[in-house]
Amino acid sequence: MAELSGKYLVGVYDDDDTVLHAVPKLRKAGVKIKEVYSPFPIHGLDEALGHPRTRIGIAAFMFGVTGCCVALTLMIWTMGIDWPMIIGGKDPISIPNYIPITFELTVLFTAFGMVITFFISNGLGPGTHFHPRFDVRSTDNKFVMAIDLGRNSMSEEEISRALRDSGAEEVNIKQF
Amino acid sequence: MHVTSPVREPLIQGGKTYADVTEDICRHVEAAPTKEWKIAFGISLVVLAYGSVCLAWTWWEGLGVWGLNKTVGWAWDITNFVWWVGIGHAGTLISAILLLFRQKWRTSINRAAEAMTIFAVICAASFILMHMGRPWMAYWALPLPNAFGSLWVNFNSPLVWDVFAISTYFSVSLVFWYIGLIPDLATIRDRATSKISRLMYGTFAMGWDGSAKTWARYEYISLILAGLSTPLVLSVHTIVSMDFATSVIPGWHTTIFPPYFVAGAIFSGFAMVQNLMLITRVVYKLEDYITLEHIETMNKVITLTGSVVGVAYITEFFIAWYGGVEYEYYAFFNRMTGPYWWAYWAMMTCNVISPQLFWSRKLRRSITFTFFISVVVNIGMWFERFVIIVTSLHRDYIPSSWAMFSPTRYDIGDYIFSFGLFFTLFLLFSKYLPVVNMAEVKAVIRSTSAQLPAKIAGVAKVRQRGAAEPAYNKDQE
Numbered sequence: 001m002a003e004l005s006g007k008y009l010v011g012v013y014d015d016d017d018t019v020l021h022a023v024p025k026l027r028k029a030g031v032k033i034k035e036v037y038s039p040f041p042i043h044g045l046d047e048a049l050g051h052p053r054t055r056i057g058i059a060a061f062m063f064g065v066t067g068c069c070v071a072l073t074l075m076i077w078t079m080g081i082d083w084p085m086i087i088g089g090k091d092p093i094s095i096p097n098y099i100p101i102t103f104e105l106t107v108l109f110t111a112f113g114m115v116i117t118f119f120i121s122n123g124l125g126p127g128t129h130f131h132p133r134f135d136v137r138s139t140d141n142k143f144v145m146a147i148d149l150g151r152n153s154m155s156e157e158e159i160s161r162a163l164r165d166s167g168a169e170e171v172n173i174k175q176f
Numbered sequence: 177m178h179v180t181s182p183v184r185e186p187l188i189q190g191g192k193t194y195a196d197v198t199e200d201i202c203r204h205v206e207a208a209p210t211k212e213w214k215i216a217f218g219i220s221l222v223v224l225a226y227g228s229v230c231l232a233w234t235w236w237e238g239l240g241v242w243g244l245n246k247t248v249g250w251a252w253d254i255t256n257f258v259w260w261v262g263i264g265h266a267g268t269l270i271s272a273i274l275l276l277f278r279q280k281w282r283t284s285i286n287r288a289a290e291a292m293t294i295f296a297v298i299c300a301a302s303f304i305l306m307h308m309g310r311p312w313m314a315y316w317a318l319p320l321p322n323a324f325g326s327l328w329v330n331f332n333s334p335l336v337w338d339v340f341a342i343s344t345y346f347s348v349s350l351v352f353w354y355i356g357l358i359p360d361l362a363t364i365r366d367r368a369t370s371k372i373s374r375l376m377y378g379t380f381a382m383g384w385d386g387s388a389k390t391w392a393r394y395e396y397i398s399l400i401l402a403g404l405s406t407p408l409v410l411s412v413h414t415i416v417s418m419d420f421a422t423s424v425i426p427g428w429h430t431t432i433f434p435p436y437f438v439a440g441a442i443f444s445g446f447a448m449v450q451n452l453m454l455i456t457r458v459v460y461k462l463e464d465y466i467t468l469e470h471i472e473t474m475n476k477v478i479t480l481t482g483s484v485v486g487v488a489y490i491t492e493f494f495i496a497w498y499g500g501v502e503y504e505y506y507a508f509f510n511r512m513t514g515p516y517w518w519a520y521w522a523m524m525t526c527n528v529i530s531p532q533l534f535w536s537r538k539l540r541r542s543i544t545f546t547f548f549i550s551v552v553v554n555i556g557m558w559f560e561r562f563v564i565i566v567t568s569l570h571r572d573y574i575p576s577s578w579a580m581f582s583p584t585r586y587d588i589g590d591y592i593f594s595f596g597l598f599f600t601l602f603l604l605f606s607k608y609l610p611v612v613n614m615a616e617v618k619a620v621i622r623s624t625s626a627q628l629p630a631k632i633a634g635v636a637k638v639r640q641r642g643a644a645e646p647a648y649n650k651d652q653e
Binding site: 035036037038039040041042045046049051054056057060074075078079082083085087088090094097098100101103104105107108110111112114115118119121122123124125126127128133136137138139140141 | 193194195198319325326327328329330331332334336337340341344347348351352355358359362363365366367379380382383384385386387388389390391392393394395396397400401404407408411415418614615616618619
């Protein structure tokens with residue numbers, strides 16, 4: 001995750017509904033919101049903020065296909081090509097018997113691939129910053145909206161008033 | 177505006193605010209270990225130590241120290257393995273299948289249930305290692321290039337499927353559980369006062385900040401992980417049952433095994449969840465989070481799966497008679513009336529009759545009775561596996577090889593080992609990690625909390641912590 005710099009206005013909200021309704025109101029008024037931080041997921045918030053839909057599902061599917069191919073290749077090559085053996089009167093390559101392991105490896109690759117993608121795309125990992133940068137209460141009971149003043153044409157006072165009008169109980173300034 | 181249906185009781189009671197949830201759940205993580213915890217932990221360490229000595233002797237001396245003989249080649253080892261894996265299934269059912277079904281009551285118990293899954297699978301895996309006799313050769317079960325030419329593992333064998341199924345199940349469950357833990361670890365990190373806990377929880381929270389984008393991705397992968405775990409958990413016990421069902425031993429060679437094993441797994445797993453939760457909610461004062469409603473719902477699941485298991489027993493018996501295969505018929509008749517009749521009837525009583533008592537609303541809302549039945553169910557399910565394994569084996573085709581199995585102190589000691597391991601791990605978990613998923617509970621509190629009308633009016637009680645007072649006002653970093 002890129003390091004933050006500049007001056008930010010931080011709106012602190014008390015309620016998930018308030019912040020969810022505040023976002024479209026502020027955006028309509030022309031405020032560019034950087035991000036909202038909350039202690040739990042708020043449905044529809046990412047859409048309200050205009051974040052694009054996550055593509056992590058596509059990645060997951062690709063990992064699944066990889067796992068499936070790895071499993072089938074492994075079993076067909078070892079059982080059918082490298083050392084063919086007839087076991088229980090079955091063909092050396094007998095696909096029905098390979099279904100369980102193919103399924104397991106598909107799940108394994110999908111789960112791990114997806115989670116690793118999740119960590120990378122969110123910039124999460126051991127040793128990354130150890131605190132929410134705008135307000136520490138955003139992992140407890142507050143909903144925190146960050147607005148980058150450098151990217152907004154509106155003045156500090158205007159945005160601050162808009163935040164208060166939208167229901168923010170505190171408006172703080174944060175300088176990095 | 178949220179609207180609650182007045183028909184149902186709120187999931188979380190006591191009119192909790194978001195701050196209350198954080199406070200209630202973090203309290204035991206942040207406080208010093210209590211005396212009760214220390215005593216319980218001490219006892220489980222002693223149990224673990226005793227079991228470890230037995231286990232060490234088993235490995236040093238070889239499997240001859242067990243009561244196995246030429247006829248009964250599998251007994252307590254595989255019984256315990258199947259029993260522990262089965263217990264693990266409830267955690268995944270609660271965290272994955274109930275997520276897909278949008279059952280919000282799962283949020284209070286999924287963290288602990290999933291931890292139980294992970295620890296139960298560790299215990300199950302320990303029996304796999306034990307029954308190999310030479311655990312240092314365990315890697316032979318993996319398809320690794322080797323010096324035998326390379327002679328590969330037999331991918332047609334359900335035992336190899338099991339290696340893949342159990343290891344996938346364990347690692348995916350662990351990842352699913354950990355992803356759910358990250359937001360809560362971040363909460364603890366941000367409340368931490370000591371340097372060491374900030375460092376520890378901070379490292380494992382991986383820099384979580386709870387941004388809307390992260391949450392959106394989080395919800396998305398939780399859904400996919402749940403979608404993956406659902407068929408996975410069904411596949412695991414299916415494959416475990418195939419260890420038996422694909423053989424040609426009378427009593428094992430039946431197609432009913434996969435669904436019957438899966439139902440039995442969920443049945444015993446829910447019983448274990450009840451046991452753990454009933455203790456945890458009292459010790460950590462979580463009665464508002466794990467309510468009678470939760471206990472009753474879990475009892476309903478126990479009744480349902482117990483009934484499925486009962487029907488499976490009866491079907492199996494009917495088919496043994498109706499199928500007209502003498503060996504099959506003998507295997508089942510012998511279970512009921514042979515030398516192991518007591519194990520069979522213990523299983524029938526514990527698994528078929530006892531869960532039916534939950535049809536009474538009064539009984540299924542009684543905490544003492546629930547605890548009692550949960551223990552009974554777990555005993556019954558242990559006997560089920562014992563009956564399937566030992567009674568099917570002990571009467572071989574030739575009467576001269578008929579034999580009985582009796583456990584030695586090492587059979588029992590190795591079983592005790594798994595209890596020591598399980599409770600040691602569970603106690604460590606319940607002390608150092610939040611036992612209830614705070615983020616998920618906060619997300620359901622709005623639509624379920626008893627103090628909802630007050631919240632809408634905007635008079636929510638806000639309790640501010642000293643440390644989080646707006647020192648951030650106008651501060652410069």
